[in-house]
Structures are given as C-alpha cells and as structure tokens.
Amino acid sequence: MKKSYYVGNSKLTFDILETISNGDCTLKLSAQAKKRINNCRQYLDKKIENTEIPVYGITTGFGSLCNKNISHHELEQLQKNLIMSHACSTGDEVAPEIVRLMLALKACALSLGYSGAHVNTVQFILNLYNNDVLPVVYDRGSLGASGDLAPLSNLFLPLIGEGEVNFEGIKQKSSAVLKKLGWKPINLQSKEGLALLNGTQFMSAHGVFALLKSFKLSKLADLIGAISLDAFDGRIEPFDEKLQQIRPHQGQIQTAANIRAILEGSELIVRDKQHVQDPYSFRCIPQVHGATKDAINYVAAVVITEINSVTDNPTVFAESDRIISGGNFHGQPLALAFDFLAMALAELGNISERRTAQLILGNRNLPEFLVAKPGLNSGLMIPQYAAASMVSQNKIYAHPASVDSIVSSNGQEDHVSMGANAATKLLKIIDNIERIFAIELINATQALDFRRPQKSSPYVEAFVAQYRNKVKFIDRDKVMYKEIEATLEFLRSGDFE
Secondary structure, rough: EEEEEOOOOOOOOHHHHHHHHHOEEOOOOOOOOHHHHHHHHHHHHHHHHHHOOOOOOEEOOOHHHOOOOHHHHHHHHHHHHHHHHHHOOOEEEHHHHHHHHHHEEEEHHHOOOOOOOOOHHHHHHHHHHHHEEOOOOOEEEEOHHHHHHHHHHHHHHHHOOEEEEEEEEEEEEEEHHHHHHOOOOOOOOOOOOHHHHHHOHHHHHHHHHHHHHHHHHHHHHHHHHHHHHHHOOOOOOHHHHHHOOOOHHHHHHHHHHHHHHHOOHHHHHOOOOOOOOOOOHHHOHHHHHHHHHHHHHHHHHHHHHHHHOOOOOOEHHHHHHHOOOOOOOOOHHHHHHHHHHHHHHHHHHHOOOOOHHHOOOOOOOOHHOOOEEEOOEOOOHHHHHHHHHHHHHHHHHOOOOOOOOOOOHHHHOOOOHHHHHHHHHHHHHHHHHHHHHHHHHHHHHHHHHHOOOOOOOOOHHHHHHHHHOOOOOOOOOOOOHHHHHHHHHHHHHHOOO
C-alpha cells in the first residue's frame, strides 16, 4: 500500500521527493493547506469585487500587455486564454519522474496560500498525480524568467480539458481521459492561470531529479575509484586522515574516509609498492571527488529553499491586505546553482576517464589494454575512446547557461535566467557520467582479475562478485557495447552504499 504525503503539512525533503518522483506515494491536501488556500482566495475575491484599481495579471493582461485592463466578466476567459496561448513547450517529452515532481512541486507551492488558487484547482493537480495521469510536457521553451511559462502551461492544459496526457501506457487527448475518469475541466477563476504557469517548477523538478542522481553518482565515484586504485596497485597514503585534517574541506575528509573504508582489509592496498607516488587521477581523488561533494551539497541547499517557496506573481498577502507584484519567479538562483553542479559533475567524469586511461597503458604489471594477448586482441582499447568522447561532450554541456540572457515580451522581460536550459543540459551530463563510470568499472574489475590470486577488500570482492553475475571477465575480443550497456544497467539498478 502506498504511503500518504500530506501536502502543506511539512517541508519537502529529498527522501520525500524521491518517493514522489517514483510514484510511490499518494498526495493529499492537508487541513492546514486547505485553510491557507481558502483564506487567500476569499480575500482575493473580495478585493477584486471592491476595487477598481488594476492589479497585474488579475485584472490586466500579461507581460508587456500589463497596461491593458480586463473587465470583470472576462476574467475567467483571460485565465483560460493565458494557459492555451502560453503552452509552447517543444522538443522531447519530459520523463514521467520529472512530470510527477512538477505536479507535486506546484501543488506544494500553491498550498502555502499566497497564490490565490482555489482548493479544487490544487486538488485537481493532486488527482492527476495520484491517478498517474501525466501531462505531456516538452523540454524546450522556457527562458527561466517569468517562471517556466511554456512547459508549465503544457503541464496544466489538462485542467481545462486541453492538451495530452500519458495514461495507462498510452498518449491520449486530455479530454478523452477526463471523460473516462468522470472528471470535469476546471473553470479557472481570476489569477489562477497565472498562479499555475508562473513559477520555477520545471527548473526545480529537473534539479531535484539531477540531485537524486548526483547523490548516487558521488557514492559510485568513490567506490569505482577505490576499485581502480587497488587494481592499479595504488598507494593508500594520500587518503590518510591526518592529511585531510590539515586541509579540512568536508567533502575531501568524507571522500578519503570512504576510500579507506571501502579498501579496509585489502591484500593489494597494503602490499609493498615499487613506486613512491601515483598519478593525480588516483592520488587526488579526495580533493576532486570531495570538491564535487561540497558542490552537490551547496546546490541541494539552494534547491530545497526553492521548492519550499512561493515563486508565482503577483503574490497575495491577505493578512496585510497587500497584493505585491515582484520577481520571485526569476530562476537566477537555480540557474547559477545548476551551472555549478554541471561543472562539478563533469569533473567526476573527467578524472574517471583518466583512471581508465592509466589502467590500459600496460604499466605496473598489467597487460596492455587489459587483455591476455594484445595485438591479436584489442581488449579495452576502444571503451576508453568512448569515455573520452563523452568527457569532451560534457565540457560543451558544462558551458554556463546562466551567463546568457535574451529580451522577451517586447522588452518587459529584459533579463532572463536561462535556468531551464541549465537544468535540461545537466541531465545530459549525468547520463554521460553514468556511462563513463560504467567504462571505468569494466576496466577496474578487469585489471583486478589480473591481480589474482591476491584479493581486494571483502567489500570490493563482494561487489565485484555481484557485478560478475552480469558482466564476465573478458578473455578475448567481443562485442563491447553490450558490456557497456549491461554495466550501465547494473549501476543504475543497484543500491550501493
């Protein structure tokens, strides 16, 4: 039975977000959230009824049309027109895990009671999630300025009976699915359309998804790096606790401790060495992996703040009788953080490929290209090519999106964050890193087997035995892309500590 999460009851955490992303919970609107939403809506209705002063987005047009006043009897049509006209996302479909996060994040933001939505509108969003009716959203079209206007509009087309959804494994018209489920479209009231499509939930959902993967990638970097170190006949001294304490970056300290723990009990790591130093890709694992850990933690803090915030506009402060038009939808905090994370993660791939390259050189009594008969067999020559290609591609993706801006809405929106572009390219980097790690693991375990009968640590030996159930030792040339894909699946599906 699925667990229930009460929206608006407590702050979102990454544990909750992972469950939401996987569709493993039921979302319910808490009593506190309902009260906040109702209080805000009742205030807004009275305000509109009792004032002739134009209020942006509520009784006016949008963007550069903010000076166009809208009559009261047209306010409902204004909100519907807004969602239809702004539904301009295009490109590739957004993954279902991210669409689930988008729905949940918007519902949580609206539940804080500053956006002027109706309870039934928020409940409709939760109904979509709980019934796995996932709106079709595309990954391009947001400037990350007035929120994620285009993709969020696509996300909420089903509320008015428009657009498409993925339901029961089929892409279908929203109107047909609503009819099948016995749901009626929402008649959006003043401000509601703007509350739905203003906000950073497209960027934020991508960032959450990227961070959930980054937490695991950071662990895998240490694990696979430790196997490579042992297989390369590396030295343990660079991971000594004393060395980390005199340069006490937390990520560095944690990484060195992880490597020591992973290799505890290894016969290889403690044997006498003929060499006094290792290449930087081994010796500097604490410094490089550690800096990425610190970056991940920083970005996680930014994202947690963002997803527990109100990011639409204007904002309704019922308790102080104010409606304030501002810029909380601007994605600059996320854009900068995602660009930082992109660079930090790309470095994990960069150093991983260098370890792979060291393992196939034929040094330290390992055969060239890690195959028994090099020449007749090319062995692991070309997987390193593939890793190098992806490392180079990541350098392109790591170019910051946030340094760009472009004018939109006839000059009204004259500085934009490009946070959505920062978010979507971040996923491309992560996909490449998973594959780079897969290639390093193939090489590291292959090299480790050439060290037999000496063994690595009990932890590493158990991990490698599990891996060998999926991918065998390569004793002669074979079709290699299958080995890479099998290793990738092993890493993606496993829960490694």
